[in-house]
Amino acid sequence: MAVDRELPTQEAADLIALTRELADAELAPRAAEYEREERFPREVFAKLGEVGLLGLPFGEDVGGGDQPYAVYLQVVEELAMRWATVALGISVHTLACGPVDRFGTPEQRERWLPEMVGGRLLGAYCLSEAHAGSDPAAMRARAVRDGEGWVASGEKAWVTHGGHADFYSTFLRTPDDGERSISCFHLTPDLAGFTAAPPEQKMGLTGSTTAAMRLDGVAVPAGRMVGEPGRGLSIALSALDSGRLGVSAVAVGLAQSALDVAVAYACEREAFGRRIVDHQGLAFLLADMAAAVESARATYLVAARRKDAGLPYSRQASIAKLVATDAAMKVTTDAVQVLGGAGYTRDHPAERYMREAKVMQIFEGTNQIQRMVIGKHLAEEVTPANG
Amino acid sequence: MNIVVLVKQVPDSGTQRSLDPSDNTVARAAADNVINEIDEYAIEEALQVKEAQGGEVTILTVGPASATDAIRKALSMGADRAVHVQDDAIHGSCAIQTSGVLAAALQQLEYDLVLMGATSTDGQVAVMPALLAERLGIPQLSGAQKLTVEGSTVKVERQTDGGFWALEAPLPAIVSTWDTINEPRYPSFKGIMAAKKKPVETKSLADLGVDPSSVGLATATSAVVDVTGRPPKGEGVKVTDEGDGAEKLVGFLAEQKLV
Ligand SMILES: Cc1cc2nc3c(=O)[nH]c(=O)nc-3n(C[C@H](O)[C@H](O)[C@H](O)COP(=O)(O)OP(=O)(O)OC[C@H]3O[C@@H](n4cnc5c(N)ncnc54)[C@H](O)[C@@H]3O)c2cc1C
Ligand SMILES: Cc1cc2nc3c(=O)[nH]c(=O)nc-3n(C[C@H](O)[C@H](O)[C@H](O)COP(=O)(O)OP(=O)(O)OC[C@H]3O[C@@H](n4cnc5c(N)ncnc54)[C@H](O)[C@@H]3O)c2cc1C
Numbered sequence: 001m002a003v004d005r006e007l008p009t010q011e012a013a014d015l016i017a018l019t020r021e022l023a024d025a026e027l028a029p030r031a032a033e034y035e036r037e038e039r040f041p042r043e044v045f046a047k048l049g050e051v052g053l054l055g056l057p058f059g060e061d062v063g064g065g066d067q068p069y070a071v072y073l074q075v076v077e078e079l080a081m082r083w084a085t086v087a088l089g090i091s092v093h094t095l096a097c098g099p100v101d102r103f104g105t106p107e108q109r110e111r112w113l114p115e116m117v118g119g120r121l122l123g124a125y126c127l128s129e130a131h132a133g134s135d136p137a138a139m140r141a142r143a144v145r146d147g148e149g150w151v152a153s154g155e156k157a158w159v160t161h162g163g164h165a166d167f168y169s170t171f172l173r174t175p176d177d178g179e180r181s182i183s184c185f186h187l188t189p190d191l192a193g194f195t196a197a198p199p200e201q202k203m204g205l206t207g208s209t210t211a212a213m214r215l216d217g218v219a220v221p222a223g224r225m226v227g228e229p230g231r232g233l234s235i236a237l238s239a240l241d242s243g244r245l246g247v248s249a250v251a252v253g254l255a256q257s258a259l260d261v262a263v264a265y266a267c268e269r270e271a272f273g274r275r276i277v278d279h280q281g282l283a284f285l286l287a288d289m290a291a292a293v294e295s296a297r298a299t300y301l302v303a304a305r306r307k308d309a310g311l312p313y314s315r316q317a318s319i320a321k322l323v324a325t326d327a328a329m330k331v332t333t334d335a336v337q338v339l340g341g342a343g344y345t346r347d348h349p350a351e352r353y354m355r356e357a358k359v360m361q362i363f364e365g366t367n368q369i370q371r372m373v374i375g376k377h378l379a380e381e382v383t384p385a386n387g
Numbered sequence: 388m389n390i391v392v393l394v395k396q397v398p399d400s401g402t403q404r405s406l407d408p409s410d411n412t413v414a415r416a417a418a419d420n421v422i423n424e425i426d427e428y429a430i431e432e433a434l435q436v437k438e439a440q441g442g443e444v445t446i447l448t449v450g451p452a453s454a455t456d457a458i459r460k461a462l463s464m465g466a467d468r469a470v471h472v473q474d475d476a477i478h479g480s481c482a483i484q485t486s487g488v489l490a491a492a493l494q495q496l497e498y499d500l501v502l503m504g505a506t507s508t509d510g511q512v513a514v515m516p517a518l519l520a521e522r523l524g525i526p527q528l529s530g531a532q533k534l535t536v537e538g539s540t541v542k543v544e545r546q547t548d549g550g551f552w553a554l555e556a557p558l559p560a561i562v563s564t565w566d567t568i569n570e571p572r573y574p575s576f577k578g579i580m581a582a583k584k585k586p587v588e589t590k591s592l593a594d595l596g597v598d599p600s601s602v603g604l605a606t607a608t609s610a611v612v613d614v615t616g617r618p619p620k621g622e623g624v625k626v627t628d629e630g631d632g633a634e635k636l637v638g639f640l641a642e643q644k645l646v
Pocket of ligand 2: 269272339341
């Protein structure tokens with residue numbers, strides 16, 4: 001079912017219509033096959049880039065679409081309804097553009113951003129390491145000063161688009177700026193010694209490549225540091241606030257599709273002489289699924305509207321990520337249940353949705369970490385940090 | 388090279404469509420309305436000619452207020468301007484009456500080429516190109532699968548079952564297209580933003596000098612008297628092959644007078 005959306009402008013309504021048309025024609029028919037074959041849909045991103053969907057939330061000054069987050073996220077949700085891998089890709093790409101957009105010098109923004117958001121390039125975000133996921137401050141990969149530039153070494157783990165991306169917003173220790181110092185760099189695959197490891201073998205989202213990125217004495221030219229030296233971790237965490245909204249929208253789109261599949265099936269399938277939707281025990285399950293989807297959507301939109309209004313939204317973003325991804329896990333699991341034995345087979349998309357939902361409770365900060373963030377905000381509201 | 392593309396808004400052919408029970412006209416208000424699919428190919432062809440040779444692409448549509456959605460989409464694909472003929476008196480017009488309105492609107496425009504889809508998915512009469520050619524006194528090249536403009540001549544390949552005919556005519560001319568002619572582009576987000584600033588002129592019958600009594604349901608040349616839904620598909624016949632499968636199949640086909 002098409003989601004009835006409240007959109008602020010005619011252009012936003014036209015944008016959603018365009019997204020649906022494009023996603024129905026270019027995403028939906030490919031999703032199952034590419035996921036089965038673990039194939040990364042680079043050409044689909046090119047198509048989305050052509051029509052301008054890779055730069056929606058960025059300013060017109062750099063060639064972006066200048067759209068509010070509340071609109072951009074609903075585009076992501078519409079894409080996720082047809083193919084979570086692609087919607088996640090847009091979210092990660094947006095995340096990767098964030099540091100240069102918000103912390104880059106005017107020269108860096110002017111030189112890099114128009115291409116980054118222009119549609120031809122795809123971004124990646126390298127924060128995690130094998131031993132440092134939830135606790136990125138424990139990272140070890142480093143960049144040591146060498147003349148005007150740096151020499152980088154180590155390994156970043158779990159990089160979405162690793163090996164396919166055209167630029168990598170990468171966080172590295174910079175010991176020359178202080179022992180615990182972390183800084184942000186704009187790295188490109190042309191740098192010698194910057195290579196992707198073989199992709200991870202995953203449970204779901206198998207069309208989305210995830211790979212470690214190795215840094216074997218990479219000579220990083222001058223001018224590639226983004227933001228102040230030593231500011232890396234705060235840049236990373238602030239980017240994650242908006243990234244979490246992206247993942248929330250992906251999760252809601254996925255859950256919506258699972259609900260749609262379940263409702264359609266329940267209105268056809270008969271047991272005990274009537275449609276299973278007419279058994280109250282099953283209709284209640286569907287009702288709970290619908291309530292989970294709609295409340296998750298409302299939660300991410302509240303956070304997005306706060307961001308659009310320039311209000312603090314970090315707590316709301318974590319709540320949205322927690323609520324939306326837990327909803328997606330529950331709804332996709334229940335969709336398998338509604339389809340009965342058929343739901344457990346690969347003839348129907350429900351089992352794939354369930355596998356895809358699981359990772360959303362893990363990346364961009366596990367849901368335990370979201371609870372930590374929310375708890376910290378709650379404590380700070382009563383006892384301010386320096387009060 | 389000035390090109391006018393005729394665009395019709397129709398109920399989405401992929402959804403359940405119905406007639407308004409009060410007057411047996413197409414129920415448009417409640418429908419999911421879209422650009423008649425084949426018209427998108429005409430728009431694309433116009434944009435390609437414009438991109439190669441310069442000029443302007445004007446969208447012309449006759450339809451109710453909701454047709455602005457179709458116009459906006461055509462403009463966001465890249466057309467330059469639009470004329471929307473909108474008048475309550477037009478409701479219920481037949482193909483012949485509509486061709487009178489379109490011809491009057493075309494006469495107020497400057498054009499070298501008029502492009503349109505070969506048929507619409509709601510009326511499906513497929514006569515509009517011929518009706519307009521007759522009214523405007525210009526050549527009609529129908530069913531194009533390929534189009535080229537050389538100087539003041541337009542050449543098309545007219546698609547047929549067994550191949551194609553090569554046709555050419557002096558400009559101005561009318562060309563109707565098939566969905567084999569190109570692959571229509573998606574609008575871009577930049578196109579959506581640009582469309583907001585493009586001129587859309589709304590014209591009434593009075594603006595066109597068309598007598599309102601010459602159009603509309605009351606004087607239409609055809610009337611829908613009664614409507615019956617398509618009967619549901621019957622149960623299929625299962626042939627079990629017990630060595631005589633082929634005979635049974637042929638028997639079935641003969642019974643249906645298919646062989
Ligand atoms: C498909 C996929 C794509 C990814 N894409 C990217 C990417 O593009 N870029 C990137 O940088 N990273 C990416 N990641 C990494 C992801 O962000 C991390 O996996 C995630 O942050 C968790 O880190 P970890 O795997 O090291 O788990 P750990 O940190 O080892 O956590 C293990 C468990 O312990 C729990 N835990 C940890 N600390 C606490 C605590 N203080 N209190 C309570 N529980 C705790 C966690 O919740 C989890 O359940 C991706 C991961 C996956 C699976
Ligand atoms: C791995 C696997 C192994 C299996 N092995 C066997 C086997 O060895 N032998 C065998 O006979 N079957 C087997 N099955 C089939 C299994 O028992 C059925 O899948 C299961 O009973 C559900 O029936 P269904 O798939 O026809 O679902 P449906 O009857 O279509 O039901 C779909 C949904 O509607 C719910 N539902 C149905 N009726 C009602 C009601 N009155 N009120 C509320 N909810 C209702 C169901 O619980 C389910 O959630 C197997 C299935 C799997 C996946």
